[in-house]
Amino acid sequence: MNTFLVILLIAAMIATVVALVRGIVAFLRTTEAELKGDGPSASSVKSNKMMQFRIFFQALAILIVVVIMFAAGRT
Template sequence: MTTFLTIVLGIIMVLVVVSLVRGIVAFLKSTKIDLESGEQTDATDMQLAQNKAMFARVKYQAIAIVIVAVLLGIAN
């Protein structure tokens, strides 16, 4: 069980990094678009993608915390 949870934790950690990078890339693209256009009134597609990626990151981090808590509970 510990080995399985450790593997799942590793996968979740990779997903956290991937979603973080995707969110940062979307942020940089939306910032570039905003600077070039000069005006921004609504959320653009890039900003919506950034929000989606960052929400996914938070979700994966919460799952990772739960897995670590279970691993610590098993260890005791």
């Protein structure tokens, strides 16, 4: 059980880093023309979506750490 949780934690941590990098790359691709345009651009929408995924995966990783600590305390 503990090994499974550690594997899940590593997967959540990797997903957090991937979402962070993809969000930063999408943010950096925003051009000056897009910044002056009306409404959100496609790259800014993608950047926001990736950052939302990052927050989700980060929360999931924290939850898994709490479960691991709880399980370690019970043994």
